[in-house]
Amino acid sequence: MRVNFTVNGRPQEADDVWEGESLLYVLRERMGLPGSKNACEQGECGSCTVRLDGVPVCSCLVAAGQVEGREVTTVEGLADYAKHRESAHPGGGCATGACGTSLQDAQQWRAKGQDSQTGEGAELSPIQQAFIDAGAVQCGFCTPGLLVAADELLERNDTPSDADIREALSGNLCRCTGYEKILDAVRLAAARQGEAV
C-alpha cells in the first residue's frame, strides 16, 4: 500500500508498504530516518518515541497505515521543532520564577571545552545540548527516544520536579547511565530555559 504523511515538516510518500509494517520501520528503512531506534519493538523501551500529531508515542506500535495524512516529528527534526516552538511562544520558561533547580546547581555537570568532533555548527535544541553537556549520552541508543519525551515534558512543564521527570521518562529504558545524568540533563535544560526568560 501507499502511505502519505508529513515527517519533520516535509510531505513524504512511501510506496509498496507491507500492511504489517510499523511507522518505525517506515521511518528507518524507507525514509532514511534511522534516528528512532528499534530496541524492543513492543512498546517497553521508548527508544522509538516520536511525536504523532504532537503526541509522544512509540512508533513501533503505530501501524504504517495509521499515519496517513498525519504529522510525525522524529529526533532528526527535534531541533527545528524546538526552534519553531520558541519563535511561536518565546520564553516558555518558568513564569513563576520558582524553577526546580538553580542554574548554578544545574551547571555543575557542564563539562569544559568542546571536542574536535562534536559536530560544530550543528544546531541543537536545548534538550539535545543539555544531554551532551550533562554526560547523559553513553552508547546513545536510548537517547533519541528520551530526547523526544524529555522535550515534550519541558514543553508542558517548565519547572518539573525530579519526580515529574522520573514519571515522564518512565517509559524510556536506558542500560548505560543509571539515569542520573539523564536527570541532570533535564534539570539543566529546564534551568537554562528558565534563565532565558
Add this chain to the structure above:
Amino acid sequence: MDFLRPASWEEALAAKAEHPTAVPIAGGTDVMVEINFDHRRPEYLLDLNRIGELREWEVGADTVRLGASVPYTDIMENLRAELPGLALASHTVASPQIRNRGGVGGNLGTASPAGDAHPALLAADCEVEAESVRGSRLIPIDEFYTGVKRNALAPDELIRAVHIKKADGPQQYSKVGTRNAMVIAVCAFGIALHPETRTVRTGIGSAAPTPIRAKAAEEFLNAALEEGGFWDSKKIITPSVAKQFAELASGAANPIDDVRGTANYRRHAVGIMARRTLGWTWESYRGAGRSTEGVA
C-alpha cells in the same frame, strides 16, 4: 494482509460486517506487538484511528459515555472526578507513550485478564456499547468477559464506547508489578463505594482466567456495613470486618503460576490490596482530613 481505513464509524461497521475476521487496531498496544513478533498475521487490519468520535466522551447525569479510543492520558487528566477508579488504573498503564494512544476499547477487545482497566470497570459498574450493522446493544460488564482472552462480542461487532456509572463515592485501584513503572500486572484490585445504593463493588485483574468481581467479599461487606450502620455513622470499619473482606477477596482469586508470579503470591497480594484500598476509600468516605488518594 489488507489494511482497511474506514473514514467513519458507519464505514467501520460495514467493513467489519464484510470481513468479520478483521482485527481492529487503534492504539496498537497489543496488535502491533503480535505483528512485530510474528504471533499473528490477520487477513485484515481495521484501523479505527480516523474515527474521531471514538476519542470523545460525554458526561451525562448518571454515566460517562467513554469513547473506546479515548486515550488513558485523557482519562487521567479529564475524568478524575467522574471516574476516579479508572483514572487511577489508567495511570498504571504501561508508559506515558502508550497511555497517549491506548484506550479501554483495546483492553476490552483483547480481554486479557491482565488488562489494567478491567478491575476499575468492574468496580465502577458499566456497560459496553457494542455495535454492528445489525444494530447497537449494551453488554453489562459482568457478562462481557467470557473466557481467557475471550469476550461477548459477536464477530461483526465493534466496541463503540463504555457507559460507566459516574462515581457516587470514593474509588481506588492498586496493581502489583515487580517494577515501579511500566509493568504488566502480577495482579490488580479495584474497589468502588456506592453510597447511593449502599453497596461496594470490586474488580480483580490477573488472578483468574478472566477479570472477575470478588462477589462473596462484596456481599459480606455490604451486609456488615449495613448491619453495623457504617454508611450513616461513618465509623472506622472494624478491623475484623476489613480482614474478612480481604480474605474473601483473596479467596475469589483463581490464579496460576507463571513467570510474573506464583498463584499463592497473587492470592496473598489480592487480599492485601483489598484491605488497603478498602481502608483508603473508607477514609475518604468518612471525610478524613488527609487525602488518601495518593498523588502522582
Add this chain to the structure above:
Amino acid sequence: MAGTTTGIPANVTQGSQTKGGVGESMLRPDGTLKVTGEFAYSSDMWHEEMLWGQALRSTVAHAEIVSIDTSEALALSGVYAVLTADDLPAAKNYGMEYQDTPVLAYGKVRHHGEPIALVAADHPETARRAAAKIKIEYRELPVITDEASATAPDAVLVHENRGDHHAGHVPHPNIVHRQPIIRGNAAEAAKRADVIVKGEYTFGMQDQAFLGPESGLAVPAEDGGVDLYVATQWLHSDLKQIAPCLGLPEEKVRMTMAGVGGAFGGREDISMQILASVLALRTGKPVKMVYNRYESFFGHVHRHPAKLYYEHGATKDGKITHMKCKIVLDGGAYMSSTPSVVGNASSLSVGPYVIDDVDIEAIGLYTNNPPCGAMRGFGAVQACFAYEAQMDKLAAKLGMDPVEFRQKNAMEQGTIMPTGQPVDSPAPVAELLRRVKARPMPPERQWESSEGADVRALPGGLSNTTHGEGVVRGVGYAVGIKNVGFSEGFDDYSTAKIRIEVINGEAVATVHTAAAEVGQGGVTIHAQIARTELGVQQVTIAPADTQVGSAGSTSAGRQTYMTGGAIKNSCEIVREKVLEIGRRKFGSYHPAWASAELLLEGGKVVTDGGEALASLVDVLEDEAVEVEEEFRHRPTEAFDLRTGQGNGHVQYAFAAHRAVVEVDTELGLVKVIELACAQDVGKAVNPLSVIGQIQGGTTQGLGVAVMEEIIVDPKTAKVKNPSFTDYLLPTILDTPTIPVDYLELADPHAPYGVRGIGEAPTLSSTPAVLAAIRAATGLELNKTPVRPEHLTGT
C-alpha cells in the same frame, strides 16, 4: 567530587598545559551525532539492493536433527537463499577459546534458540514467511539443566568428543573447567573459629540487555571477500573466528565497527557476523540482519547463573579464620568464555579480605541451558553476592557492626591473595567502606507531601499499592574485588597508530585503533591522551577497523589501561621523532634543544622550564610522523590446576556500596532510595565518564538484585521470558540517586595510574541491596533476584 590524589607516577606531567587532556571532564566527540539521530548504529546500515537475513532457531533445547526440508521456503517469491549447515563454505564451528559452537546446528541442537537455517529475502516479512516454511524434524533428548543432571553417571553428554584443552583435567565431560585453589589449611584453621557460618546461594541468569540488538551489514566484495559492518567488542577476535568459517584469508574479511548500542560483555562472542556474511557470499548481494528483542535473548551469551556454597569461620574478636567454598557456574550448551569465568570466580571467591586458609573449588558446567559467557563483572559478581551475605551473617553472629567487621578483615596493599599473588598497588577497601558509611542518610518518609502520599517515591511506584502501609526501611553495605584485564597468562595487548601532521596551519594528531567504542567513552579518552602527550588541540579519532592491529576486547575494564596505554606509548615515540626533526632543523639556534628534557605543550616544543622553542607547525612543516606500536601489560601466569597458585591477575579494582531501601513488607515490593558508591579509580582520565560508568554499573547490579532474571524451565530447558515485557530492566522510577565518591590512588604499574572502573560497581551493588532488604525484613534471602514471593513467604 571528593577525589583524593596520591602517588601519581612522575611521568604524568607531560602536556599538562594542553587543554582537554588527561584528567579533565570532556564531552563526547560523538555526542552531537548521537543526539541528532545521525550516529550510524549497526542496525542503521543500508545498502542499495540489499537483502534481509533471517535465522530459524530451534524450538527445543536438546534433540537430534532428523531432517530439514527447505523446499517450500525456497519456492517462495522474493527468497534468494535458504541455507543449512550443509551449505556452509568451510569451518562449521566457531568460538573464542575453543571452536565448539556451530554456525548452524548440524546433527544436534544443544539449546533452545540455536540457529539451524538461514534465509535471505527482499523484505524482512518475506524472510520470516520463508523461515516459517522450513520443516525440521527433531528426535528429542533428555535435557541437562544443573550439576546433578550434568554429572550423573549415566548423563547424556552435551558434547561427545571434546577436544579442548580442559577436557583432560575435568572430572566429568559435562564439566567445562574446574579450578581449585588451596592455600593454608582450612580444615585446621576452622578449629580456631569461635563461630562458623554456612550458606547456599543462588544467582539468577542475567541478560546484558544492551538496547541495540545484534545487527549488521555484510557486503560481498569484488575480490571474493566481504566487507562487514558490525557492532562488536573485539574486531580482531571476530575476524579470527569469521574468516575460517567463510573459507577466506583474514585480509579478505574487512571489518568496520558500526555504532554499538551497548555491550556489557554480550558482544564479545560472535552473533550475526558469520550468518550475514555467508548469505552475502552466497547471494552476491549485501545482506542486513537485525535481531528483534526476542531473537536477541537467544543471540548472545548471558551471565552465568550460579550456585554457591560457602563456609566461613571467625574468632570472637572478629578475625576471619578460614573460608571453604564451592561455586558451580552454569555455562550452558557451548564453552564461550566459561573457563575464564571459572578462573575469576575461583580466584576472587575470597573477596577483598585477608583469609590465609582457604579451600576453594569452582566449576563450570555444560548443560542444555542457554550458553553463558561474558557479562560485566565476569564471575566475580556471583561470588561477591555470596561472600558479602556471609560477611553480614558472621558480623551478626559475632554481634559486630557489619562495616567494622569488614574493615577489620579488609585486604590492603601487600595482602597475599589465595592464589599466592601479592596485591602490589593500593587496595583501599576499609577506606571505601568508611566513605559510604559516613554519608548522611537520605531523609525518611520522602513520599509524604501535603497532598498525601506521592506513590512515585514508594514501593510499587505508579501502581499505587501503598501509601506508606507496611513500608520498612533497611540499610545494607557491600564491597567487592574485581580483576582488571585478561588474566591467567593470556598475551593481552593493544595497538595504536598515531599520526601527527600540519593541516590548515595547525598541528593535528590522528589516533587509529581497533578499540570498540561501546558507549563507555573510549573515543573521548583517546583524544585526551593524545592531547596530553603531543600537546596538540586537534585530535581526530579514526574509525575502528581491522586495518590496524588488534586493540583487544572492550571488556574486563581494560581499554583505558590497554588502548590508553598503547596510545600513550605510540605518542611517546611520535614525540621523540618530532623532537628529532626539531633538533635537526633548529638545534643549532638554541642550546636547550640539546640539553633539556623537551615537552610538547600547547602546540609548541617547550623546555621543562616552560620556555617555548618552536611551534609544532614550524617543526613539522609538511612532514608527517606516524607510528603503530603494541602495548602489553605485565605478563601473568596460569593458575595451577591443582592448587590454584599463580600470579594470574594484572590489577584489582575495588568498589563499595551502601544501599538504603524501603520495602513494602506485606506485598514484598522494594523501592531503592539511595545507592551510594565509593570506588578507587586510580586516575580519573575523564571524571564525567567515570561517574557515568559507576552509576551505570551500579544500576545493573540493582537490576539483578530485584528484578532481572532469564527464567529457564528446568523440565525443558526452554527460556520462558525472552522479551522486555517479562525480562524487566530498571526504569528511571526504579533507580535511586547514586552519589559517587571516587578515590584516585594511582597504580604505579599502569599508564597514568589508571584502574579499570566499569566492572567493580556492578559487583557490590547487588549484595548491598540484598543486605538492605534483609535488614528491612529480617529474612535470610539466599537468592537473587529477590521476588515478591520470597519476601512474603508465598
